[in-house]
Amino acid sequence: MIAMDFLRAFSGANYKESGLGCRCCGYVPSIVPGDVDAICGFCEAYVGMVKSDARALHPEMDMILSSIHFLAKEGEWDDAIALAEQVKVGDEPYLLYGFGILYKAFSDAVYWHVDYNSKGFMEGNAANRNNEPNMKKNNSMHLLEKSKEMLYRSIKLMESKKDDAEILYIDFLANMKLGRRVDAKSALDRLNTVGNDKVKIYANAKYSVEYNTEDARAHLEALAKGASPNSAYYLAVDLARRKRFGESKKMLGILLNNAAMPEGMELLKKIYGLETASGL
Numbered sequence: 307m308i309a310m311d312f313l314r315a316f317s318g319a320n321y322k323e324s325g326l327g328c329r330c331c332g333y334v335p336s337i338v339p340g341d342v343d344a345i346c347g348f349c350e351a352y353v354g355m356v357k358s359d360a361r362a363l364h365p366e367m368d369m370i371l372s373s374i375h376f377l378a379k380e381g382e383w384d385d386a387i388a389l390a391e392q393v394k395v396g397d398e399p400y401l402l403y404g405f406g407i408l409y410k411a412f413s414d415a416v417y418w419h420v421d422y423n424s425k426g427f428m429e430g431n432a433a434n435r436n437n438e439p440n441m442k443k444n445n446s447m448h449l450l451e452k453s454k455e456m457l458y459r460s461i462k463l464m465e466s467k468k469d470d471a472e473i474l475y476i477d478f479l480a481n482m483k484l485g486r487r488v489d490a491k492s493a494l495d496r497l498n499t500v501g502n503d504k505v506k507i508y509a510n511a512k513y514s515v516e517y518n519t520e521d522a523r524a525h526l527e528a529l530a531k532g533a534s535p536n537s538a539y540y541l542a543v544d545l546a547r548r549k550r551f552g553e554s555k556k557m558l559g560i561l562l563n564n565a566a567m568p569e570g571m572e573l574l575k576k577i578y579g580l581e582t583a584s585g586l
Contacts, residue, residue, distance in 0.1 A: 350508075378566075399467075471497065481493060
């Protein structure tokens with residue numbers, strides 16, 4: 307029922323690109339004409355339809371971030387990583403969060419770049435996955451550690467600014483990405499008193515679905531009515547958890563055609579793996 311509500315809302319939404327990149331990661335989300343805000347289709351940050359001051363920190367930030375997303379979409383991960391490393395993120399918590407998510411996506415992409423048909427000890431695969439000093443510089447573990455370092459720095463820098471709703475939301479997201487449930491719940495509780503409705507609905511659905519709380523279905527129902535492309539991911543998680551893999555893959559198709567959440571591809575790979583293992 308919830309999935310059908312979402313499909314009806316999504317099919318009538320008439321999405322278009324907002325034309326404005328996320329201040330955290332640079333991704334350009336899709337919006338319904340007339341909307342004044344959106345949830346980023348890559349890092350899940352809040353995107354208000356105003357020019358961000360954050361990108362003034364680097365005169366070519368818009369172009370660089372767009373190029374990183376383009377290269378990643380084309381699977382040119384080494385080039386995307388090299389370009390990301392040129393950006394001086396500094397102590398800007400929004401950019402630290404966004405680049406933390408970018409480096410996590412880089413890590414996942416390198417990790418999955420494994421050829422199990424390799425002969426011998428599969429040294430090339432080890433270089434992709436290992437973090438020994440003599441191994442490939444941009445291996446999965448190195449990139450994951452860099453992602454975590456950026457997310458933790460982002461959280462640290464936000465400690466004195468938690469009266470701001472947008473900061474609270476980024477704090478919530480960063481803690482969720484790091485698996486810090488208690489801190490994420492604390493940020494969510496405060497966000498529920500000051501955040502706007504779109505952010506509160508999305509954040510509550512994210513928390514409840516990822517931690518499979520008793521009220522997850524109620525939060526999913528509220529999220530589905532908003533028809534954000536990201537909603538398809540959390541519906542897919544719920545469906546996969548109930549072993550409704552066909553419907554889950556349909557939701558992931560919507561997500562991956564209209565957004566770029568790294569978690570979507572990860573879930574799709576897990577579903578295919580489960581289907582293969584069970585002979586489905």
